[in-house]
Amino acid sequence: MDLPELTEARAPHVTDRFPARRERFLEELERFLAAPGLRIREPQKLCRRPPHAAPGSRGVARGQALFNTLPIAITDVSGINDDFNVKTVMGTCTTCHDTPHAGNHSVPTPLDIGVADPPVAHAAGGDGVHNRFGLPVADMPVYVLRRNGTVDDLKLVTDPGRALITGKWKDVGRFKGPILRALAGRAPYFHNGSAASLLDVVNFYDARFALGLTPQQKLDLVAFLRTL
Ligand code: HEC
Numbered sequence: 367m368d369l370p371e372l373t374e375a376r377a378p379h380v381t382d383r384f385p386a387r388r389e390r391f392l393e394e395l396e397r398f399l400a401a402p403g404l405r406i407r408e409p410q411k412l413c414r415r416p417p418h419a420a421p422g423s424r425g426v427a428r429g430q431a432l433f434n435t436l437p438i439a440i441t442d443v444s445g446i447n448d449d450f451n452v453k454t455v456m457g458t459c460t461t462c463h464d465t466p467h468a469g470n471h472s473v474p475t476p477l478d479i480g481v482a483d484p485p486v487a488h489a490a491g492g493d494g495v496h497n498r499f500g501l502p503v504a505d506m507p508v509y510v511l512r513r514n515g516t517v518d519d520l521k522l523v524t525d526p527g528r529a530l531i532t533g534k535w536k537d538v539g540r541f542k543g544p545i546l547r548a549l550a551g552r553a554p555y556f557h558n559g560s561a562a563s564l565l566d567v568v569n570f571y572d573a574r575f576a577l578g579l580t581p582q583q584k585l586d587l588v589a590f591l592r593t594l
Contacts, residue, residue, distance in 0.1 A: 429590025432583060433459045438575045444478035445540050459571075462543045469546030469594060476528040476540035480574055481556045483539075484508040484522045497524075499574045501560040511538055525558060550592040564588045 486492025528537035
């Protein structure tokens with residue numbers, strides 16, 4: 367379609383000061399609008415829903431519900447199960463990410479959820495790259511730490527964690543629960559960046575706590591985490 371050109375359209379404020387130009391602009395505008403076949407698009411509405419939540423934001427709400435209520439049997443977490451001497455604590459994501467509007471752990475209790483676990487060697491049935499919860503950690507050092515006064519009380523970790531600060535054996539491999547705000551803008555995740563994406567984070571938790579999440583539930587959790 368051959369449309370007349372709007373020469374002054376880009377600077378209407380200038381035309382205010384020059385009446386002749388203004389006249390010409392308005393004439394052009396009239397011709398432009400009268401052109402056959404011209405269709406003016408509806409002005410686009412500003413939409414605050416983030417694009418990743420499309421085609422509906424229900425996934426975010428479902429993900430939020432999972433984050434708040436999906437039962438997680440917390441076992442073998444150093445800092446919870448050993449310190450309180452309970453084999454299993456029934457909780458949710460919010461047991462450890464419990465600060466309202468921030469998502470970090472509200473108490474200074476570093477935990478070992480297995481992120482610093484070393485790769486599983488071929489001899490042990492692994493691929494030498496991923497740890498037992500599926501995080502790729504082959505490019506990290508493995509520290510073999512021996513408890514003072516013992517011969518074979520050993521811990522293997524890719525990062526001694528809190529123990530570097532306190533010097534305590536029980537703090538080996540423990541890390542604080544971080545703030546979860548603005549996650550979408552700062553991949554990779556965990557203290558060592560071993561989760562490249564939020565889906566990798568969710569897959570880690572699925573493996574670590576045997577959650578049995580469906581593919582849809584994983585996407586919903588990711589959709590929710592992306593909005594924080
Ligand atoms: C038993 C406590 C615990 C539970 C339960 C838990 N988290 Fe975490 N979370 C942690 C700790 C501790 C870290 C830090 C680990 C690290 O970096 O070594 C963490 C880290 C994260 C991170 C990475 C943040 C960053 O900035 O790198 C995300 C995302 C996250 N958790 C989401 C979740 C979701 C989703 C759930 C529920 C499916 C969940 N967490 C359940 C303790 C927990």
